[in-house]
Amino acid sequence: VKQVKTVVTGIGAVSSIGPDAAALLRGLREATPAFGPTRRYDVGFEITVGEARADCFASHPYNDMDSPTGRLCLQAARECAADAKRRGSGPPDGLVLGTSTGGQSQNEEAFFSIMDGEPPAVFNYRRTGCMAAPARLVARDLEIEGPVQTVSTACTSSANAIALGAAWIASGRCERVLVGGGDALCYTTLSSFRILELTGPAICRPFGKDRPGLTLGDGAGFLMLESKERVAASGRRALAELLGFGMSSDAHHMTAPPEDGAGAERAIRGALENAGKSPEAVSYVNAHGTGTKLNDAAEASAISRIFGDTPIMSCKGLVGHTLGGASGVEAVASVLSLCHGIAFENTGASEAAEDCPVSLIGPGGTPIPEDAVVVSTSFAFGGNNCVLVFAGALGGAS
Amino acid sequence: MMRCHIHGIGTMSIGPDAPFADTTAVMETLPIKDYVKPKVSRRFGRLSKMIYIAGSRAIEDAEVADPTAIPIVNATCMGETNASLGLLEQIHSTKGTLISPAFVPNSVHNAPAGYLTIGLKNRAPSVTVSQGWLSSEAAVAAATDFLFTEIADEVLVLCGDECDPNWVTRLDELGASHLARAVERESLQEGAVGLVLGTEAKDADLGSIAAIVVRGKPDAGTINALLEKNGVTPGKEAEVRVRINAGGEPLRRAAAEALSRPVATVHLDGPGPGTVQAASFNALAAAARDPAKKELLVLAAEVEDLAFLHWQR
Numbered sequence: 001v002k003q004v005k006t007v008v009t010g011i012g013a014v015s016s017i018g019p020d021a022a023a024l025l026r027g028l029r030e031a032t033p034a035f036g037p038t039r040r041y042d043v044g045f046e047i048t049v050g051e052a053r054a055d056c057f058a059s060h061p062y063n064d065m066d067s068p069t070g071r072l073c074l075q076a077a078r079e080c081a082a083d084a085k086r087r088g089s090g091p092p093d094g095l096v097l098g099t100s101t102g103g104q105s106q107n108e109e110a111f112f113s114i115m116d117g118e119p120p121a122v123f124n125y126r127r128t129g130c131m132a133a134p135a136r137l138v139a140r141d142l143e144i145e146g147p148v149q150t151v152s153t154a155c156t157s158s159a160n161a162i163a164l165g166a167a168w169i170a171s172g173r174c175e176r177v178l179v180g181g182g183d184a185l186c187y188t189t190l191s192s193f194r195i196l197e198l199t200g201p202a203i204c205r206p207f208g209k210d211r212p213g214l215t216l217g218d219g220a221g222f223l224m225l226e227s228k229e230r231v232a233a234s235g236r237r238a239l240a241e242l243l244g245f246g247m248s249s250d251a252h253h254m255t256a257p258p259e260d261g262a263g264a265e266r267a268i269r270g271a272l273e274n275a276g277k278s279p280e281a282v283s284y285v286n287a288h289g290t291g292t293k294l295n296d297a298a299e300a301s302a303i304s305r306i307f308g309d310t311p312i313m314s315c316k317g318l319v320g321h322t323l324g325g326a327s328g329v330e331a332v333a334s335v336l337s338l339c340h341g342i343a344f345e346n347t348g349a350s351e352a353a354e355d356c357p358v359s360l361i362g363p364g365g366t367p368i369p370e371d372a373v374v375v376s377t378s379f380a381f382g383g384n385n386c387v388l389v390f391a392g393a394l395g396g397a398s
Numbered sequence: 399m400m401r402c403h404i405h406g407i408g409t410m411s412i413g414p415d416a417p418f419a420d421t422t423a424v425m426e427t428l429p430i431k432d433y434v435k436p437k438v439s440r441r442f443g444r445l446s447k448m449i450y451i452a453g454s455r456a457i458e459d460a461e462v463a464d465p466t467a468i469p470i471v472n473a474t475c476m477g478e479t480n481a482s483l484g485l486l487e488q489i490h491s492t493k494g495t496l497i498s499p500a501f502v503p504n505s506v507h508n509a510p511a512g513y514l515t516i517g518l519k520n521r522a523p524s525v526t527v528s529q530g531w532l533s534s535e536a537a538v539a540a541a542t543d544f545l546f547t548e549i550a551d552e553v554l555v556l557c558g559d560e561c562d563p564n565w566v567t568r569l570d571e572l573g574a575s576h577l578a579r580a581v582e583r584e585s586l587q588e589g590a591v592g593l594v595l596g597t598e599a600k601d602a603d604l605g606s607i608a609a610i611v612v613r614g615k616p617d618a619g620t621i622n623a624l625l626e627k628n629g630v631t632p633g634k635e636a637e638v639r640v641r642i643n644a645g646g647e648p649l650r651r652a653a654a655e656a657l658s659r660p661v662a663t664v665h666l667d668g669p670g671p672g673t674v675q676a677a678s679f680n681a682l683a684a685a686a687r688d689p690a691k692k693e694l695l696v697l698a699a700e701v702e703d704l705a706f707l708h709w710q711r
Contacts, residue, residue: 001548001549002546002547002548004547042493043493043494043495044492044493044494045493045494065701095613100506100507102528104482107482107486111483111486111487111490112486112490114574115491117573119573119574119576119577121576123577123580126530126531126700127701130475130530131477131507131528131530132475132528132529132530132701132703135529136530136613136701136702136703139613139702140613140702144613145612145613147610147612148612148613148703149527149529149539150527150528150529150536151525151528151540152477152506152507152508152526152528153506153507153508153524153525154506154507154508160525167543167544167546167547171400171543171547187486187489187494188485188489188505190494191494191495192485192497192501192502194494195496195497195498195499195502196499196502247469247524248521249512249515249521249522249523250515250521251515251519252516253516254441254503254512254513255502255503266521381503381508381512382506382508382509382511382513382515382524383515383516384511384524
């Protein structure tokens with residue numbers, strides 16, 4: 001696979017921790033999650049979630065395109081574009097947005113109103129309800145006049161979006177692509193993960209003993225990608241480099257990985273090969289680490305075969321599983337880690353379970369060099385796997 | 399812009415004269431058993447069945463050497479809609495406490511691609527894109543990315559959507575007749591199309607394609623700029639068609655002005671072998687199979703997106 005040779009020149013993130021990347025950085029340093037019972041959803045079961053505060057949902061004047069996922073994405077996308085601008089970058093001329101719910105909250109609202117005998121006067125599925133609604137909102141707000149793409153591969157949506165965006169840079173289709181994605185909680189996801197017994201009232205402990213399952217959360221994360229060559233020629237400093245990506249399919253089961261994590265292993269090895277890095281060159285792994293029994297055991301199995309004792313962590317003990325936004329938020333966390341020279345701790349568990357033969361990064365995190373290499377893994381329903389490899393940009397932090 | 403060569407085509411759509419109301423009956427006879435064991439397909443929704451059949455037919459048509467290794471780009475606007483609506487109905491009636499677990503995996507947009515990878519034992523990269531009614535064009539753009547980055551030299555591209563006449567009936571029953579009429583006006587049809595695309599020409603007769611979705615206005619200046627930027631200069635004999643559902647009459651006028659020629663408004667999305675997502679692909683499939691056709695440009699616009707799909711032999 002051709003090397004993409006792209007760099008990150010801006011970041012933006014929103015989650016239950018707070019409305020920007022600075023809040024995420026504080027959370028990662030302090031390992032202080034903000035989980036609690038749902039305040040927004042009237043469900044008939046007990047569930048703990050990471051709900052974002054009201055200031056995490058961007059205000060905008062476009063009522064015809066509104067959705068909670070759209071507003072979360074817009075918050076992070078605006079921050080990312082502004083961050084890139086501060087660093088001398090121009091506005092994005094392309095957008096690849098990953099989401100697993102899109103405008104589903106709007107569909108739910110309309111559907112439930114119909115069922116209650118109070119149908120809305122108008123419902124425009126194409127503008128507010130469809131999967132592309134958040135991308136269209138972000139593109140309109142940021143006045144993007146170039147290619148727009150929505151990727152929807154469940155929990156790998158943002159990672160796949162980042163990979164496709166890198167291809168746009170490499171092929172010359174765009175100069176600056178806004179990539180990433182997000183998902184707001186909704187009735188569909190809360191009820192679905194609960195009925196599969198993957199979530200509940202207990203807080204997630206990725207790779208930990210007696211882990212109770214995942215904790216769902218709101219979240220969005222975006223990167224601005226540009227050509228490494230072009231940024232270097234302009235004398236600007238990048239935040240990090242996206243060295244490569246790897247994708248694979250499990251071809252096994254719709255909601256469960258193979259026990260040995262074979263699909264995950266193929267994606268990780270493919271990403272390392274694309275990045276031109278050996279497993280020994282990797283400083284740490286920002287793992288998918290949902291906190292479910294099956295995922296963590298399968299992922300740990302793959303990681304231990306490839307990396308041995310290389311330390312790992314998961315962001316999900318801090319911000320929860322933000323589904324289509326997870327790999328966007330985790331990409332931002334990886335870039336923050338590289339900029340600040342620290343691999344953050346695995347919030348929620350410092351000791352790995354017996355079925356997870358991995359070394360978890362403990363309290364306080366661990367230092368990493370300026371030119372560190374980080375692998376960020378993402379896996380999804382449908383057996384979809386996508387792995388990204390980032391590297392420090394040697395002094396790019398600010 | 400890189401062009402992709404068509405190596406094979408597979409379609410799964412109802413007959414040209416079948417009315418919307420017959421869709422369910424037709425789809426119940428889907429020949430899915432010809433392509434995958436019932437043990438594997440028993441959890442498939444209708445869309446997954448259609449996508450599976452179209453994809454399998456495209457693989458056969460292209461004589462793909464190793465179906466377990468071909469990357470997949472899937473596109474759908476609405477996904478497995480009946481699974482999603484079923485979930486919502488149960489969530490509404492039970493506050494989410496009692497829903498069918500079987501609906502859950504089918505409710506993600508990448509369900510059809512996931513089932514296809516399982517059925518084919520395909521472990522290659524797979525991406526699902528969804529850009530409203532312009533998802534098929536978005537899929538070709540993503541496939542181009544796959545080919546450009548040399549993930550493989552051949553990609554299976556799929557697009558499809560399901561629809562159900564029962565939606566209209568149900569909306570009427572629930573007192574939402576104005577919404578039922580709005581659904582009817584969309585003239586939805588269901589179906590799927592699969593294309594095998596490659597970097598090199600395998601069967602010159604099938605031609606090559608390029609496509610993209612951008613945020614842009616459906617006016618003459620933007621259309622010209624879009625085509626020029628992407629290296630597409632339609633020849634004088636090129637057939638130009640506009641997807642009615644996606645853009646409609648304003649786009650037709652703009653296209654005629656941009657290209658300085660009459661442009662027919664063709665109801666690609668309406669009753670007939672065309673379907674919501676597969677409309678553009680069906681148009682190019684028909685052109686590719688007609689020796690008299692040399693070049694086709696399909697334009698579409700939706701909300702604030704503008705798309706084209708350009709085929710030439």
